[in-house]
Amino acid sequence: SAVISQKPSRDICQRGTSLTIQCQVDSQVTMMFWYRQQPGQSLTLIATANQGSEATYESGFVIDKFPISRPNLTFSTLTVSNMSPEDSSIYLCSVDRHLLNTEAFFGQGTRLTVV
Amino acid sequence: SQKIEQNSEALNIQEGKTATLTCNYTNYSPAYLQWYRQDPGRGPVFLLLIRENEKEKRKERLKVTFDTTLKQSLFHITASQPADSATYLCALDDGGRRALTFGSGTRLQVQP
Numbered sequence: 441s442a443v444i445s446q447k448p449s450r451d452i453c454q455r456g457t458s459l460t461i462q463c464q465v466d467s468q469v470t471m472m473f474w475y476r477q478q479p480g481q482s483l484t485l486i487a488t489a490n491q492g493s494e495a496t497y498e499s500g501f502v503i504d505k506f507p508i509s510r511p512n513l514t515f516s517t518l519t520v521s522n523m524s525p526e527d528s529s530i531y532l533c534s535v536d537r538h539l540l541n542t543e544a545f546f547g548q549g550t551r552l553t554v555v
Numbered sequence: 556s557q558k559i560e561q562n563s564e565a566l567n568i569q570e571g572k573t574a575t576l577t578c579n580y581t582n583y584s585p586a587y588l589q590w591y592r593q594d595p596g597r598g599p600v601f602l603l604l605i606r607e608n609e610k611e612k613r614k615e616r617l618k619v620t621f622d623t624t625l626k627q628s629l630f631h632i633t634a635s636q637p638a639d640s641a642t643y644l645c646a647l648d649d650g651g652r653r654a655l656t657f658g659s660g661t662r663l664q665v666q667p
Contacts, residue, residue: 444598473654482559482659483599483644532598536653543589544646544655546598 442467442535446547453523453554460519461550463533468513474506477530477549486531489516523554557582559658561645567664568635576630576661578645584623585647590630593642593660602643603630635665 443466453459463472471490475483487495487508495508509517520527530549536542558581568574578588587606591599605612605621605628612619618631632639645658 446598471653475657480659483655483657485654485656488654534598543601543604544599545601549596549598551596 442469442545444533444535444545444547446533446550448550449548450551451553453552455524455554457523458519458521459523459552460517461531461533463516463518463547465514465535469535470513471535472510472516473534473544474508474516474518475532475534477532479529483532486518520552523552525554528552528554557585557647557656559645559647559656561643561658561661563659563661565662565664567666570636570665570667572635574632574635574639574663574665576643576645576663578628578630578658580626580645580647584626588619588621588628588645588647589655590617590619590628591644591646591657593644599644599657632663635663637665637667639663640665 445464447462471488473488474486476486477483485498486501486506487497489495489508489510491510491513505521507519530551532549533547534544536544560579587604589604590602592602593599603612603614603617603619605619616633620629642660642662644660646655
């Protein structure tokens with residue numbers, strides 16, 4: 441299994457500001473995934489982050505709004521930029537075990553409220 | 556891409572009964588399907604994985620079935636307990652990508 445530490449666990453931010461969420465894994469992983477979970481909704485993949493290359497973003501998500509860093513095999517950050525109330529959501533990072541067809545592990549999530 | 560449907564209405568059952576949750580998907584059949592539990596304010600926690608060539612998988616009080624003809628998975632919790640109260644998410648692969656596609660989840664409430 442993998443233990444993921446994500447912080448902050450929650451934050452209340454002013455619109456127009458940016459928040460950087462950190463994700464630390466206790467083992468080296470190739471891929472890290474960032475999801476968004478809006479209230480009462482499913483998890484939606486934002487992007488996949490590989491170490492040493494630019495993140496791959498899903499349709500509807502762009503790098504200018506959600507820049508991602510992946511400086512090494514155990515750490516990643518997601519920044520939510522120029523926030524608006526529509527960005528209020530839970531943001532989750534996730535990893536798997538390097539193989540296809542295996543389970544995913546999640547951080548506890550960051551509950552973001554934009555006012 | 557896949558579309559996954561889970562009953563959005565909460566499921567309320569009495570302690571000791573069997574809870575059955577449904578996950579339906581459209582489009583192609585996934586190579587595997589997973590179930591997760593999510594408690595309020597926490598990230599999802601993996602419960603069970605079933606592959607396309609498996610009909611049923613069990614783990615303690617949990618049982619998952621996978622019917623690729625019906626494009627459906629059923630998730631059962633036998634002898635349910637109030638501690639089983641949570642939201643249960645169905646997830647599957649999406650075209651062989653490593654990232655998972657999730658259903659919106661079904662909230663289970665077990666009454667003592």
